[in-house]
Amino acid sequence: MGLEQYKGDMDMCCRCSACKFIPLQKVTGFHFANVCPSISKFNFHSYSGGGRLNIGAAMLRDGFKYTDKLLDIVYNCQLCGACGVSCNYAMDMEVLEPIQEFRMKCVGDGKTHPALDKAIAGLRKHGSMVPAAGKRGDWAAGLNLKDATRQKVDVLYHVGCLSSYDKGMQKLAKATAKILQKAGVNFGIAGDAETCCGGRAYQMGYKEDFLNQAKKNMAMIKKAGVKKVVTACADGYHAFKVLYDQYGLKGKLEVLHLSEYIDTLIRDGKLKLEKKAGISVTYHDPCRLGRLGEPWIHWEGKKIPGDRFVFDPPKTYRRGTHGIYEPPRRVLKSIPGLKLTEMTRIKEYSWCCGAGGGVRESNPQFAAWTAVERIEEAKSTGAEAIVTACPWCEKTFNEAIRESGSNLKVYDIVELVEKAI
């Protein structure tokens, strides 16, 4: 069906501009009222969620006429879903899904971005979204971790591309392993058998590549008899939990983000955070753990003819309500001596780090601009550090901090937990 299935949703856009701002009740001042990085940076209405829907509706009606400007609009979007949350406070319509479909249509029509083509070429060759130096499981050398493809484990820790290959980010994989070992979890990794979740390829619009990756992962998981996957990456979490389900590949696999799992381990008394942190932090909700981390809702139906945009059977929209917001906060609050102060834009209306939707690859300046905006917001809380729960956020924030000269520190939640055990 592609974009056509969202014709009615796109026609529903009344151009009210709610998609540009955080939910209006939550606006607490002049600053930090914007929610969409793309319209905030590029200003033309076309870059907003509503503008994208208006364009999509027009092109369905009048035919697709690609121009450089159109592709600039399409690829300068993190697909962070904030527009949809703000819209769906009031409206019953899909917002992010048609924007995603539009991206996939561009890729399907061969209207790709060279930087994204390059990233996908790497994926096809190495099964990774980052340059693959060495083997995927090299980071675990000497840690004596179980190989989940050969040994019986309760939990498969899916490490993800960045934490596996990026020398600067491997610390997160090691910290995760240490935490799980400390809690006595019977877990394993897939090592060199692990491959990219495909989530970032999906965001970039390469649906077939995503599906290839998803099928490979699920085949490995099925073969290994794994019932539960834990990922410390928000993109991986979203791919396994939401996208695999959306495309009928997930089955009964239980998918948890590490912050959820640590939260459970703490509450079950299996993990004790005892060492004092003595730090004030603010928490950044990664888009694909927060608002986009809520379960996929399978639905098929038809519009009921008449005055309202309603369906038979009724459609339940994913409005960001059931994202993962509290578990990471509970974990942080469990760390002795840690002071958590919230930013203005949090939870379902959190500002994106900038890395999503392939923007990190296709327009690094825009990704950095988006991250700097978040860094400024974090600084406004008076916190010493911004904590996230995704390696892509951490890397993007760190690069932005280096560029902007800020002295704010950046941590992944696992780093703070590791220090506290």
Add this chain to the structure above:
Amino acid sequence: MALSKDIYSAFEDIVGEEYICSDPAIMPSYHATEFAAIILPKDTAQVQSIVRLCNKHKIVFRPVCTGWTGMFPPGIIYLDLRRMNRIIEINEKNMYAVVEPYVISAQLQAELMKRGLHLNVKGAGTNCSAMLRGHGHLDQTTSGDDRNHLAIEWVTPEGELVRSGSLGSADEWFCGDGPGPSIRSILTSAVPPGVTPGVFTKAAIKIYHWPGPTQFPVQGVSPNYSLSEIPTNMMARYFSFPSVEKMWQAEIKLGENEIAFELMGFNVSMVAANITTSNEEEAETFKRMNKEVQGPGFFIILAGNSAADFEYKKRVMHQIVAEAGGKSLKEVEDPRIEGILLCQCVRISASIRETFRAGGAFSSIPVMGQRDLTIKWAIGAGKAKEPLIEKGFIVDDGGAFFGWGVEQGHLGKTEIFCKFDPQNLVAKTAVETWNKEQSARAFKERYFASLMGPMDEVGPGLSNFHQWWRKIHQAIDPNNVCPEGGALV
């Protein structure tokens, strides 16, 4: 329709290549018209330069803020004022705020609440420009329409800079009428198309005392927001009455006693829209509430300046409502519902639920005038909705209208909606016919003249104002480059 390369370059020299675009790909996002170009000026000087260039080349332009509504002919320049988004000043002592066009009301309101102040927010919602002229939920205590505009900085259709009122004489924003040039009748006139030709680049807006919290304690995750606690000096209720006359009696008395912070004559369908998170839930809630109410009603917010003041206002309200036979809608007494209605109806953050959510469009006839007269007309317009409801063309709201008094008085706004699916062309045509017929009836029966219709039809009945307006328009816009005025929504 496209600009010549030279003219495009001249505009580009003013704003920079990043802020002008004529690519056809972006046009559908701007009101489905093939504009000559979209241009985003950053300040008044750039606006002036653009307007002068438009005059030089006889190119029509139209300025727009957040850009919710508007009809745009092809081939014109769309002046997107998005980059002009600064709060210039909040003058607490003299009770005004100066803003540029793209400051949305939510931003200004939040800044004002921190300072114990607030502003009149238009019914369209806080997602719209704070400079927008119009009416809304807060009219009872913060007036409406042009009453809240003080001094204005205006770029005329020829590109001249006019600074009205005290701004023109003393570089101060506190008054729109003097000392200095008062051109209120032109700058904030109510003549069609409702907004002055040229561009408002800055405006001072009257601000008011705010007795509520510096910030509402909103909890929960969208769309299930509620207040963790209702401010102890505030309350919200919905009262229905046995008849229109009784409701009007209560409304007038509440105004005379000056106790209502907000009195919004919602019909119960609008209450249902406000408190629900989906179309299906709204339809069910309306059915349930419609059985409970005894007739037309209104939503009211009380806000005390002290505990004693709050108690007094409550007592007066209950007495007036009781005398008029009013009945409180039980669901609104639930603190969860009361809290979110209180917050939404001060922050005007759910107007889209009331209007667009159902089918994607609504047709409205808004009128300003003496409430008891305009209500009489609205009852007839509501009856005329019934066949459309029966045919399934428009949402069933019981044929209701709504409205409210302005400045605690007998003058006020009365409005009636038809919510429909614009993709259903039969329904759309039926709604357009309803709007036309009811507007014509209003004029014929001497209730009011809808200025949204053809001026040549209503003008002769109103001292030929349209001819005067055309002369004024020609004088200030001799090249006819801004025939439709601006659109500040």
